Amino acid sequence: MAHQSSATQELDDMTECSICFEVFTDPRGLPCIHTFCLKCLLDYGKDKQPGDRMVCPLCMKEFTIPDDGLSGLQKNFYIEKLLHARKLSAEQEAQHIPCEGQLNQHFSRRPIRYKNRTTNVCPFMWFLLILLIHLKTV
Numbered sequence: 001m002a003h004q005s006s007a008t009q010e011l012d013d014m015t016e017c018s019i020c021f022e023v024f025t026d027p028r029g030l031p032c033i034h035t036f037c038l039k040c041l042l043d044y045g046k047d048k049q050p051g052d053r054m055v056c057p058l059c060m061k062e063f064t065i066p067d068d069g070l071s072g073l074q075k076n077f078y079i080e081k082l083l084h085a086r087k088l089s090a091e092q093e094a095q096h097i098p099c100e101g102q103l104n105q106h107f108s109r110r111p112i113r114y115k116n117r118t119t120n121v122c123p124f125m126w127f128l129l130i131l132l133i134h135l136k137t138v
């Protein structure tokens with residue numbers, strides 16, 4: 001479980017814009033390889049003209065705005081792929097309760113009642129939880 005959430009976390013970090021702190025929309029890469037949403041770059045450089053020098057908001061490295069403006073910056077296809085992967089993994093997570101796949105093949109899921117709370121976890125995770133509760137109360 002922890003493994004999966006850290007992988008998701010990593011994916012979140014990589015697909016998050018450092019200006020708006022949201023998932024990239026139309027990711028554009030700067031020559032310094034930092035990537036931002038096109039809308040964020042447009043807002044960040046709204047006083048600039050094509051051909052002007054602008055600095056990367058993250059590393060302060062200068063670059064020249066392309067002749068066709070900031071929208072002429074190259075799309076970051078790598079990030080676009082990551083965004084797609086992130087979307088797929090979010091869809092998968094919505095379908096399955098996050099728990100490692102191998103175990104799921106051996107145990108069937110069933111709702112478990114504990115202290116009037118119904119939890120839908122696989123028995124292995126449930127076992128670990130009970131163990132933790134037990135260790136805490138000892």
Ligand SMILES: [Zn+2]
Pocket residue numbers: 017018019020021022024025036037040
């Ligand atoms: Zn942004």
Ligand SMILES: [Zn+2]
Pocket residue numbers: 030032033034056057058059060061
């Ligand atoms: Zn940069």
